[in-house]
Amino acid sequence: MKKKWLITASAALTLVGGTANVFAAGVTGTTAEAITYTNNGKTVSPSTPGVNIDGHLFLPVRALSEALxxxxxxxxxxxxxxxxxxxxxxGKYTLAAPDLAEGIKIGIGSSLTHLPGDPDHIFYSTADRGPNGEIEVNGSTVRTFPLVDYTPTIYKIELKDGQVNILEEIPLKVNGTNPLTGDAGITGLPNIKGRDEVPYDAALKQELAYDPYGLDIEGIAYNPKDDTFWLSDEYGPSLVHVKRDGTVMERIVPKGWADQVEAPLVPARETLPAVYNKLRQNRGAEAVGITPDGKYMFMAMQSPLRSPGKETDNSRQLRLIKFDLTTLEPVAEYVYMTEDAKSYKGLKQADIVISDLVVVNENTLLVDERDKNAGDKSELKSIFSIDLSNATNILGKYDDSQAGKTLEQMTIQDLEKHHILPPAKQTILDLVAFKYPYEKVEGLSLVDGNKLVIVNDNDFGVGSTSPENGTELWTFKLPYTLQ
Structure with a gap:
C-alpha cells in the first residue's frame, strides 16, 4: 500500500474523474517547489512534490489523489x-442504558444489522458472551465470568437525539429445558471441556460448568425469506439460526464437532469443513451476512486458522465462506488477505483481524478490518469493499498440509503460483483519519446503499476507568450508492 506510481498531471486528472484543477503553466524551468495545486479553487498540498522532467510534470498517484x-x-x-x-x-450517538451490575456496564455493539422496511434509525445488535476477563493462573489462561447468569441477547435499538436507546431485548433460548440453567435460557459459557477456554467465577475460586448451548455472539444477519436471524458464534465456530423471538433452531458447525458435545435441543449441521475446528481460541466466526434476496450467506473468521498449528497465527490469509441458504451447504470459500503489518509502525500481523461484514450483493461485501489498538495508537481501522466476481473459489483445497502448504502457510508468491486470486479490496472508510477512539469497532451496517453505520463493542466496561458507558454509534454518508 506504500508503493508509489508516477503519472503526468493530465493523466492524473483523467484518473480522478476531472474533479480537480491542477495549474502548472510554464512547467519548463519551473522547480517543483514553485508549483501550486488547487482542488475546486482550494489550495491542496500533495504529500510528495511533483517532478519536472523535460517540461512535463510528474506526480505520484497516491500523493495527488489523497490531496484531492x-x-x-x-x-x-x-x-x-x-x-x-x-x-x-x-452523526454520533451514545448508548444510554443502566449498568448491569456494579462495575459492569451494559454492552451492545459486537454486531449490527438493519432490516429492510424498518425506519433508517432502527437497528438490531448483540453483545457477545457477557462480561468476562482473561487471567493467567499457574501459567495457564483462564476465562472469568462475573455474571454467570448473563443470557446472550439480541437488542433492538433506535438512534434518537444523539443517543442509542434500547427498544427491545430478545434473550436467546432453546426449545426445551437447558440442563445447566434449569429453564429455556442459555449462557455465554463455552461448550467443550478440554478444547475451549476454562471458565471460572470472578473470584477464581470455582471452575464453572460448560454449556453445550452457550454462545459467544459476534455477528448478526437477517434473512428476509423466512424472517429469521443468523448469528456467528466464536465458540464453534458456528452459525446459529434463530427465530425472531430468540429461539435457537439449528447450528452449522465443523465436521466432527457434534461428537464432542451433547446438545439434542439444537440440531447441529456439520457442513463447515473440518479444518474450521483448528480455530484459535477466542478468534472464531466473527462476521456473518446474507444477500438481500436471501439466497446466500457469508461467514468470515476473525483470524487465521491454526492450520496446521500456532505457527500460522501471523498469516495474512483469513477464510471467507459462502453458503447456499436453501441447502445450508457451503458453495464457495475465498481467501481474504488482511493488510500487511509491515506497512505500519509496530503492528503484529496476528493483531489484524476481521470484525464484521455486510453483504451488498452476491459479489460485493463490506469488510471491517482493524488492529488491536485504541485512540492515538490505532493504525488500522478500515472498512473495505471487496469484489468476489473473479476471486478464486478454494473450497475443499489447501486444508491439509500433507498435500503441500495449507492456505494459512502460503506466501503471496505461493498464492500466485497456485493461481489463487483473493477478492479485490477498495477502501470505503478509514476511521483512523477520523480519530476514532475505540479499539473494537465490531458492528457494521449499510442503509439505502449510502449510509454507513458503525458501532463499537465496549466489552461491558470490564477493566474500564471511564464513567461513561463507552459505546458509541457513528454514521457516515457515502458519496456514491452501493447496490
Missing part, C-alpha cells in the same frame, strides 16, 4: 490502482 480527498488502493494481484471518494461523518 480520495482513498488509494493498490492490488498487487491485478496490478490495479483504485481511487475512492471519502465519506462524510454525519
Amino acid at each position: 480527498g480520495k482513498y488509494v488502493d493498490w492490488d498487487p494481484f491485478r496490478s490495479r490502482v483504485s481511487l475512492t471518494d471519502k465519506p462524510e461523518l454525519t
Whole structure:
C-alpha cells in the first residue's frame, strides 16, 4: 500500500474523474517547489512534490489523489490502482442504558444489522458472551465470568437525539429445558471441556460448568425469506439460526464437532469443513451476512486458522465462506488477505483481524478490518469493499498440509503460483483519519446503499476507568450508492 506510481498531471486528472484543477503553466524551468495545486479553487498540498522532467510534470498517484480527498488502493494481484471518494461523518450517538451490575456496564455493539422496511434509525445488535476477563493462573489462561447468569441477547435499538436507546431485548433460548440453567435460557459459557477456554467465577475460586448451548455472539444477519436471524458464534465456530423471538433452531458447525458435545435441543449441521475446528481460541466466526434476496450467506473468521498449528497465527490469509441458504451447504470459500503489518509502525500481523461484514450483493461485501489498538495508537481501522466476481473459489483445497502448504502457510508468491486470486479490496472508510477512539469497532451496517453505520463493542466496561458507558454509534454518508 506504500508503493508509489508516477503519472503526468493530465493523466492524473483523467484518473480522478476531472474533479480537480491542477495549474502548472510554464512547467519548463519551473522547480517543483514553485508549483501550486488547487482542488475546486482550494489550495491542496500533495504529500510528495511533483517532478519536472523535460517540461512535463510528474506526480505520484497516491500523493495527488489523497490531496484531492480520495482513498488509494493498490492490488498487487491485478496490478490495479483504485481511487475512492471519502465519506462524510454525519452523526454520533451514545448508548444510554443502566449498568448491569456494579462495575459492569451494559454492552451492545459486537454486531449490527438493519432490516429492510424498518425506519433508517432502527437497528438490531448483540453483545457477545457477557462480561468476562482473561487471567493467567499457574501459567495457564483462564476465562472469568462475573455474571454467570448473563443470557446472550439480541437488542433492538433506535438512534434518537444523539443517543442509542434500547427498544427491545430478545434473550436467546432453546426449545426445551437447558440442563445447566434449569429453564429455556442459555449462557455465554463455552461448550467443550478440554478444547475451549476454562471458565471460572470472578473470584477464581470455582471452575464453572460448560454449556453445550452457550454462545459467544459476534455477528448478526437477517434473512428476509423466512424472517429469521443468523448469528456467528466464536465458540464453534458456528452459525446459529434463530427465530425472531430468540429461539435457537439449528447450528452449522465443523465436521466432527457434534461428537464432542451433547446438545439434542439444537440440531447441529456439520457442513463447515473440518479444518474450521483448528480455530484459535477466542478468534472464531466473527462476521456473518446474507444477500438481500436471501439466497446466500457469508461467514468470515476473525483470524487465521491454526492450520496446521500456532505457527500460522501471523498469516495474512483469513477464510471467507459462502453458503447456499436453501441447502445450508457451503458453495464457495475465498481467501481474504488482511493488510500487511509491515506497512505500519509496530503492528503484529496476528493483531489484524476481521470484525464484521455486510453483504451488498452476491459479489460485493463490506469488510471491517482493524488492529488491536485504541485512540492515538490505532493504525488500522478500515472498512473495505471487496469484489468476489473473479476471486478464486478454494473450497475443499489447501486444508491439509500433507498435500503441500495449507492456505494459512502460503506466501503471496505461493498464492500466485497456485493461481489463487483473493477478492479485490477498495477502501470505503478509514476511521483512523477520523480519530476514532475505540479499539473494537465490531458492528457494521449499510442503509439505502449510502449510509454507513458503525458501532463499537465496549466489552461491558470490564477493566474500564471511564464513567461513561463507552459505546458509541457513528454514521457516515457515502458519496456514491452501493447496490
